[in-house]
Amino acid sequence: MTMLVISLVLGIAPLFGIAWTFVTGTIRTQDGLFMSLILLTLSGVFMLNAYWEMRDHGALAFLHKNKAAPAVSPAASSAAPKAAAKAASDVKEAKPKESEG
Numbered sequence: 118m119t120m121l122v123i124s125l126v127l128g129i130a131p132l133f134g135i136a137w138t139f140v141t142g143t144i145r146t147q148d149g150l151f152m153s154l155i156l157l158t159l160s161g162v163f164m165l166n167a168y169w170e171m172r173d174h175g176a177l178a179f180l181h182k183n184k185a186a187p188a189v190s191p192a193a194s195s196a197a198p199k200a201a202a203k204a205a206s207d208v209k210e211a212k213p214k215e216s217e218g
Contacts, residue, residue, distance in 0.1 A: 121170040128163035131156035 134156045143149035171177050 118174075121167055121174070124163045124167035124170060128160050128167055131160040131163075 135153045138144045138149045138153050144153060168177075
C-alpha cells in the first residue's frame with residue numbers, strides 16, 4: 118500500500134513542474150520543451166507503477182470483467198468424466214498392435 122501512495126505522489130509531482138514551465142513561459146524554449154518531456158516521462162512511469170499496484174491489490178477488478186462460465190447441472194457434470202474416460206479407453210483399444218519383427 119505504501120508503494121502505491123509513493124507512486125501516486127511521484128506521478129503527480131512532475132505535473133506541477135510542467136505547470137510551472139507553462140506559468141513562467143519557459144515552455145517556449147528548447148530547454149522547457151525537453152524538461153516537460155522528461156517530466157511527462159517520469160510521471161508516466163510512476164503512474165504505470167501505480168496502475169500495476171492497484172491492479173495487483175484488486176482495486177481495478179471492475180475493469181477486468183470475465184464472462185461467467187455457463188452453469189452446469191450436477192447430473193451433467195458427473196456424467197462428463199465417465200464419458201471422457203470411456204472415450205479414452207476406446208481410443209486405447211483401437212490402436213493397432215505393434216508387430217514383432
